[in-house]
Amino acid sequence: MSPEPEQLRGRVAALLERSRARSTALTDAVDEGDLVAQHSPLMSPLVWDLAHIGSQEELWLVRDVGGRAPLRPEIDGLYDAFRHSRSSRVSLPLLTPAEARTYVAEVRDKALDVLERSPLRGRRLEEEGFAFGMIVQHEQQHDETMLATHQLRTGSPVLHAPEPSAASWTGPREVLVPAGEFVQGTSAEPWALDNERPAHAVALPAYWIDAHPVTNGEYSAFVEDGGYRDPRWWSEEGWAHRTAEGLVAPQFWEKAGDVWWRRRFGVEEPVPADEPVMHVCFHEAAAYARWAGKRLPTEAEWEKAARWDPGTGRSRRFPWGDSEPTERHANLGQRHLRPAPVGAYPEGASPLGVAQLMGDVWEWCDSGWHPYPGFEAFPYKEYSEVFFGGDYKVLRGGSFGSDPSAVRATFRNWDHPIRRQIFSGFRCARDVGPGEAVG
Incomplete structure (x- = not known):
């Protein structure tokens, strides 16, 4: 049942x-020099x-939904992501940090006024607050x-957060997903984006x-076995x-003596063996999987493991059920x-017993x-x-950096297979072998 407009308005x-x-918080944490600098061409x-x-926010909420006059039409082109590559944006005549802060504050004031006046119903863009949900996710x-x-920036740490709880994995290493159909995607999630739609049956x-997910400790065995040289x-x-590219280990790893270290938001620390491996590209993930005698899961396999409930035959919103993440x-x-150690969230496992499918690290699919x-x-x-299309x-x-409002079990992300500055990891899958029980 859809929430009443006032309830939805408060949530939005x-x-x-x-x-x-x-x-x-992310922009106030650094000085003006760091705000205007390009810390990587990526x-x-x-x-x-x-x-x-x-x-x-101005384009969709103030101008489109609200029908208001543009605030700064002369800057539209500067902030069009399809007109300027990331590497070229540093050379544009951008708003200064002070101007940018003033601009986003003025836009937000007008957007909140639009929210108060919108019926949050009727027009498709406003139905159940879709446009507002799209902007929250954006x-x-x-x-x-x-x-x-x-x-990617260098220098002293400026971000701080408590450590995740310690945990140890005591369950099975692999889970069998039975053959059969499941419903992939969604036609019901009100704020689902277009690529998540429509719901459709997939047989596997x-x-x-x-x-x-594959841990640092497991991945380091691949590194030490010469996986990057074979x-x-x-x-x-x-x-x-x-x-x-001369890759020899995940990004931000460096070996000192017999110990692998990593740089994490300005902190140098030994690589923790029990956390999911992170900052690996698709090619590294696929190479590890072959070395381990496995493969990467397909997108449909990942989603079935995350959503399919064998007890009811339906697909859930999240691995643990339909309730919002806590x-x-x-x-x-x-x-x-940082990612949490494997085993940290037993309440978040899927009905089949597949753990940590949401959060921690984005998982590459083949x-x-x-x-x-x-x-x-x-x-x-x-x-x-x-x-x-494309590659x-x-x-x-x-990942640990994804907000619950911007990720769900149907959410689809994509990137070039060489990218690893993102918070990317993976888990493995494999076909059922001859003679293995599947019933």
Whole structure:
């Protein structure tokens, strides 16, 4: 049942406030020099992300939903993500940090006024607050992007958060997913984005999937066994990339003596063996899987393991059920600045016993980026449609830097298979072997 407009209005306002508080914290944590600098050619200056957040909010909430006059039409082109590559944005005549902060505050004031006046019903863009939910998700997605930029900047730590709870994995290493149909995607989630739609039946043979993401300790065994020096484990494309880039370990890892260390938001620390491995590209994940005698799951296999309930035959909103995530279910929302050890969230496991599918690290899947049958672009083609095809690979599940409002068990992410500055990890899957029981 849909919430009443006033109840929905209050929820939207709270989510808008939460996303803006996070944007503010990420940009206030550094000085003006860090805000305007480009910390990597893969990322925009932080001040660009901030003003872009305001620009999208103005375009969709103030101008479209609200029908209001533009605030700063002359800057539209500067913050059009499709007009300027990330590497070129630092050279644009961007708003200064002070101007950007003033701009996003003015936009937010007008957007909140639009929220008060919107019926949150009727027009498709406003039905159940879709446009507002889209903007909440957009801001949180850019907040995660800004968090990744913080990881790439050099200098003393400026972000701080409590450590996740300690845990140890006591369950099975693999889980069998029985053969059969399940419903992938959604036609019911009100704030689901176009690429998550529509719901459709997918039939899969039985397969095994890891009960938890691959850990640093497990991955380091691949590194120490010479996995980066042996082309047997790599695809032709992956080996060419590994060779050209000189990859020898996950990004931010460095060996000192017999110990692997990593840099995490300005902190140098030994690599923790029990956390999910992070900052690996698709090619590294696929090479490890082959070395381990397995493979990466397809996107459909990942989603069935996450959503399918064998007791009811239906697909859940989240692995644990239909209720919104809490701190007991998953490591989301930047509560911590790292993945949690495997086994940290037993209440978040799927009915089949697959754990930590949401949060911690984005998980690479061995699927290209394609539309579902019956896909319809909404409300604009540039969110999903223009990216379909190409060399993109799918990532699922969110990371510790993903906000609960911006990730769910149907949410689909994608990136080039060489990218590893994102908070990316993986888990393995394998086919059912001859003679293995599947009943």
